[in-house]
Amino acid sequence: MEKIKMTTPLVEMDGDEMTRVIWQMIKDELICPFVDLKSEYYDLGLEYRNKTNDQVTVDSAEATKKYGVAVKCATITPNAARMTEYNLKEMWKSPNGTIRAILDGTVFRAPILVKGVEPYVKNWVKPITIARHAYGDVYKGAEMKIPGPGKVELVYTAEDGSETRELVHDFKNAGIVQGMHNLTPSIESFARSCFNFAIDTKQDLWFATKDTISKKYDHTFKDIFQEIYDTEYKTKFEELGLEYFYTLIDDAVARVIRSNGGYIWACKNYDGDVMSDMLATAYGSLSMMTSVLVSPKGVYEYEAAHGTVQRHYYKHLKGEETSTNSIATIFAWTGALRKRGELDELPELSAFADKLEKACIDTVESGKMTKDLALITTLKDVTPLNTEGFIKAVRETLEASL
Numbered sequence: 025m026e027k028i029k030m031t032t033p034l035v036e037m038d039g040d041e042m043t044r045v046i047w048q049m050i051k052d053e054l055i056c057p058f059v060d061l062k063s064e065y066y067d068l069g070l071e072y073r074n075k076t077n078d079q080v081t082v083d084s085a086e087a088t089k090k091y092g093v094a095v096k097c098a099t100i101t102p103n104a105a106r107m108t109e110y111n112l113k114e115m116w117k118s119p120n121g122t123i124r125a126i127l128d129g130t131v132f133r134a135p136i137l138v139k140g141v142e143p144y145v146k147n148w149v150k151p152i153t154i155a156r157h158a159y160g161d162v163y164k165g166a167e168m169k170i171p172g173p174g175k176v177e178l179v180y181t182a183e184d185g186s187e188t189r190e191l192v193h194d195f196k197n198a199g200i201v202q203g204m205h206n207l208t209p210s211i212e213s214f215a216r217s218c219f220n221f222a223i224d225t226k227q228d229l230w231f232a233t234k235d236t237i238s239k240k241y242d243h244t245f246k247d248i249f250q251e252i253y254d255t256e257y258k259t260k261f262e263e264l265g266l267e268y269f270y271t272l273i274d275d276a277v278a279r280v281i282r283s284n285g286g287y288i289w290a291c292k293n294y295d296g297d298v299m300s301d302m303l304a305t306a307y308g309s310l311s312m313m314t315s316v317l318v319s320p321k322g323v324y325e326y327e328a329a330h331g332t333v334q335r336h337y338y339k340h341l342k343g344e345e346t347s348t349n350s351i352a353t354i355f356a357w358t359g360a361l362r363k364r365g366e367l368d369e370l371p372e373l374s375a376f377a378d379k380l381e382k383a384c385i386d387t388v389e390s391g392k393m394t395k396d397l398a399l400i401t402t403l404k405d406v407t408p409l410n411t412e413g414f415i416k417a418v419r420e421t422l423e424a425s426l
C-alpha cells in the first residue's frame with residue numbers, strides 16, 4: 025500500500041515518562057507505516073526544556089501559530105520533587121500553561137465512548153464536551169485574612185488618579201476576604217473559541233454562570249457571549265441548525281444529568297475545573313479523555329487529558345510489564361491528522377484518522393483492552409493486554425480495515 029501524503033507539517037510536541045514511551049510506539053506501529061508523516065519535531069521532555077531554558081516550549085507554540093495544528097504528548101509540570109529528580113535549573117512553568125498563554129486558547133475535553141465501558145449516567149449516549157475558560161477568577165485572586173473589626177472596600181484607581189469605591193463588608197469580627205478579576209479580551213476570546221468549536225464539530229453550545237447572584241461579574245460573561253453570538257455567529261448557527269443556549273449554572277447541572285449528551289458545555293474557570301473532573305469520572309475513565317486547545321484564530325493543539333502516568337513509567341524502567349492505555353494519545357494524533365486533512369484538503373488523511381479511531385474502539389469492543397478498562401468493563405470475554413500488546417492489536421484491526 026502506498027503511504028498517504030501530507031503537504032503541511034504537523035507540529036509534534038514530544039513529552040515525558042510513560043506517555044513518551046507510548047508516543048514512539050504509536051508513531052512506529054500506527055502512523056508511520058501508513059502515513060508519509062511530515063512533522064516539525066519539538067522535544068518538550070523535561071530534560072530538553074531544562075537544557076533550552078524552556079525556549080523549546082515557546083518555539084513549539086510559535087510553530088503551532090505558523091502551521092495551525094499541533095499534537096502534544098503529556099509533559100511533567102515540575103514541582104519540588106522533580107527539581108532534584110531532573111536536576112533542574114529552575115522550576116519551569118507548566119508547558120500547557122505557556123502554550124495556552126501564547127495561543128490564547130480554550131481547552132475542550134471530551135470522552136471517548138466505547139461499548140462495555142458504560143457511563144454512570146445511563147442516558148449519556150453521546151459525549152459531553154467541556155470548555156473551560158482558563159484565565160482569571162479565583163485562580164488569580166487576591167486574598168486576605170481579616171483579623172478583627174474594620175472596613176474592606178474595593179478601590180479602582182483610574183490612570184487620572186480618580187477613585188471608585190465599593191464596600192465589600194464592614195467587619196464587626198474576624199473574617200476573610202477575596203478579590204478576583206477577569207479581562208474583557210480574555211472572555212471575548214473564550215466566547216469565540218467556543219462558537220468556532222461548536223461550528224467545527226456541529227454541536228450545540230451551552231453556557232452557564234451565576235448571573236442572578238453576580239449581577240456585574242457573571243452577568244458580564246453572559247452579555248459578552250450574547251453580544252458576540254448575535255453579531256458574529258447567529259447566522260452561521262442557524263444555517264447549520266445549531267443552538268446557542270444560556271442558562272443559570274444550577275439549571276445547567278440539572279439539564280446535563282437528564283441529557284443524552286452531544287453538546288459543548290462552556291464553563292467559567294472554576295466550574296470547568298470541577299465539572300470536567302466530574303464528567304471524566306462519570307464517563308468511566310480518565311484514560312479515555314481527549315483534550316484540544318482551540319485558539320480564537322482557529323489554531324488547534326491536540327493531546328490526551330491525562331498526565332505522564334508516572335507510576336507505570338517507574339515500573340517500565342524496572343523492566344516490569346505495564347498496561348498503559350494509549351487510546352487518548354492515539355486520538356490526539358488522529359485529531360491532529362484529521363484537522364490537517366481538512367485544512368489541506370487531503371480527504372485520504374482525514375479518512376485514515378477515522379479508521380484508526382474506529383480500530384481503537386473495535387479492538388476494545390472485541391474484548392482486547394488494557395487493564396484500566398478491563399477492571400471496569402461490562403464485557404464478558406476480556407483479554408487484558410500490556411502496553412505494547414494493545415497497540416499491536418489496534419494495528420491488526422486497522423490493517424484488516426484498510
Ligand code: NAP
Pocket residue numbers: 097098099100101102120310311327328329330331332333334335336347348349350396
Ligand atoms: P496521570 O499521569 O494522569 O496518572 C494518574 C493515574 O491515573 C495513573 O497512575 C493511573 O492509575 C491512571 N492513568 C492515567 N492515565 C492512564 C492511562 N493512559 N492508562 C492507564 N492508567 C492511567 O497523573 P499523575 O501520575 O498524577 O501525574 C504524572 C505527571 O503528569 C505529573 O508530573 C504531572 O505534572 C503531569 N501531568 C501532565 C498533564 C499534561 O501534560 N497535560 C496533565 C496532567 C498531569 P494507576 O496508577 O492506578 O494505574
Ligand code: MG
Pocket residue numbers: 297298301
Ligand atoms: Mg481539577
